[in-house]
Amino acid sequence: MSVVIPEIYNVHTPLLVAVDCIIFGFNECELKLLLVKRQMEPARGEWSLMGGFLGEHESLDEAAARILNQLTGLTDVYLDQLYAHSDPDRDPGARVISVSYYALIKISQHNQELAKEHDAEWFKLSEIPKLIFDHNLMVDMALQLLRKQAKTKPVGFELLPEKFTLPQLQALYEAIYQKELDRRNFRKNVLSMGMLEKLDEKDKTGSRKGAWLYRFNISKYESFRNQGFFFNVSV
Amino acid sequence: MSVVIPEIYNVHTPLLVAVDCIIFGFNECELKLLLVKRQMEPARGEWSLMGGFLGEHESLDEAAARILNQLTGLTDVYLDQLYAHSDPDRDPGARVISVSYYALIKISQHNQELAKEHDAEWFKLSEIPKLIFDHNLMVDMALQLLRKQAKTKPVGFELLPEKFTLPQLQALYEAIYQKELDRRNFRKNVLSMGMLEKLDEKDKTGSRKGAWLYRFNISKYESFRNQGFFFNVSV
DNA sequence: CCAAAAGTGTTCGCCGTACACCCATGA
């Protein structure tokens, strides 16, 4: 059975719709971004966010997940839609609307082979190069959203390994907000939420004494949330 | 000089991109939404958000402003991009991505003739009918965003007349959060921010005694913001 | 004079913030 497209839809101009991913990672006490060298014209060879076009039968969320998977090999990644960028002249090659997504990945888990194939590299936030089109703006917006969300949602844990130490968690928050935090207050704060599970292991890579490993307890988070108690880190 | 469209852009499917506006207003102590009876197939005659297609040479922001103007006659309205809705089956007539915008207008200022031409009506939030496609979802998301923003940005003033009383402002916040607020705490709170200007007039329509009129002082708001002091209403 | 809405201050508890010393361990 064929679908009859109503007249009204025909008088309007179809456009290309793309998705660009701002991919955050965290290691060595630094917040980082995964960027690729663009492999197509225009602007071939310049640094760019990983992107692609929306397929005929997929949603934007699905396109973002597909594109992220192409570069990292990861599935089930934290992805949030950011903004639809639509300046008619934003892409000199054609009229393209781009919807940006921000992704938080565990940097140790991504597929480095795939990254190499795409000429991808991790950049410290402080060393982001000039990117094509409006991609630097996308990065700024993503960072703003990350800063907003990390206060009230447990997004930070997406960037850490499953097991992490409190000094690591604190370093992550310090990297996100570019601000030193007080150890005692930070611990009191995050532990008092009752969403962290202390394990019986220590991580001894960071110091002679070693730091206790913790795990984020997502089911406690959800049950607290249902009772109206929300995640809250003060920075 | 003609522009050569690079090959890569040609292998992808162009899509229709639309904009839908969630238009909030406030009067008689109620938060309301301006909805239209859809005048095109599919779903002709059903209740819908005001929408339209993105033009070839305009940005989404421009399209949203144009569409809002068609219905209300207003320009310079508070508009915020909300979300890009992209389920492949969301519009049964064709593959259409819709970017939703939320608008805050002063209900007394819109052009009622234009509204009548579009079969538009104001609905109390509690009485929103079933809308076409995913428009009810858009409304829910807009309300969530409004609730988030009204705490920390002076968006509420977009919904009130230039001159308003503190009881009116409080009623607006009570309508937004569906929650009664304490008069004394509310006044202390909003007055202490130092962004409201007390006028020498009273509004006597609400009571025999009359309530003092105030005006929002946007330049004080901006200078405070530059100093790191932000708008903050506790609800 | 009375009904109906506007206006006004104080108290209390909690949370965010500041701050300094001991602990465990490998080299």
Next chain:
DNA sequence: TCATGGGTGTACGGCGAACACTTTTGG
């Protein structure tokens, strides 16, 4: 034994929340 990072408790101030009576004036 010492250098390095990990771990711990208390005191203060400010802000949000609770709460009740007086004022004005049109009918």
